Structure formats: C-alpha cells, structure tokens
Amino acid sequence: MTTTGLKAQLQHDLHDAMRARDKVRAATLRMTLTSVTTAEVAGEEARELGDDEILKVLAKEAKKRRESATAFRDAGREELAATEEAELAVLEGYLPAQLGDDELRVIVERAVASSGAGGMGAMGAVMKAAQGEVAGRADGGRVAAIVRSVLSGR
Secondary structure (H helix, E strand, O other): OOHHHHHHHHHHHHHHHHHHOOOHHHHHHHHHHHHHHHHHHOOOOOOOOOHHHHHHHHHHHHHHHHHHHHHHOOOOOOOHHHHHHHHOOOOOOOOOOOOHHHHHHHHHHHHHHHOOOOOOEEEEEEEEHHHHHHOOOOOOHHHHHHHHHHHOOO
C-alpha cells in the first residue's frame, strides 16, 4: 500500500512534532492518524483512504474538539477547554479555509436554483447539492441554517 499525500504529510508532521517534543501537536496528530486508520479498516474490506476522505476525518475530529471545548467551557473547566482548542488549532492547519457566510449563501442559492426547490420539503435535495460544493469548507450545521433561511424566504 502506498501512502496518500495528506496521510504521508500527517505522518511526517507527527515525526517532526515528536522530534521537537511538541506534545500537543504529536498527541493530536497521533489521534488523527488513529482515526484515519480506523476509517480505513471500517466496513467490509480494508482500503486506503484518499485525500478527500482523510479531509472528512479531519473535519470530524475538528468538530469533536470544537464541541468538547464548548462543553468544557460551559462546565467551567477552562484548562480542558484550552487543551481542546490547542488541538483544534493543529487540525485546522490541515483543513481548507472555511467559507464565510456570504460565500456560503451564494453556494446555497445556487443549489436551490439548480434543484428547483420551492420550500422546506426540498431541504434534503438542497443540502445534498450544497454539501457537494462546500466539500468540508463549512460545518454542516452552518450550511443547514443557511439552507433553512433561504428556503423559508421563498
């Protein structure tokens, strides 16, 4: 098995972090590579993930860190929230730049127009079309909120 570009980059960066004794970066990359390996062996047959699939794993891990930081902060555990945010910062370095609300609204409006959606009943079709174009550059919750906003205005 050959290693894909993004996975090879993660492994290389893990080795660099270990050499530099950067514990947060090394731990985050180690957990991320474990998640990638878990995704590779999930299902009927083991396979190597492509860069797009690895980006989805990275986005999922980033979302976990974001939610954990919020939960820790709400519980008054600032030190744990800070740790989660430090890990999130490492992961965000590998993710594509996030779309702004205006850019996201343009994509959603284009998806509404292409799917011919006329109301909230077509939200699933619009979400599918919009998520295809967004491709990990925005959280699904943000996309859904803008889709609801656009569809309710029709």
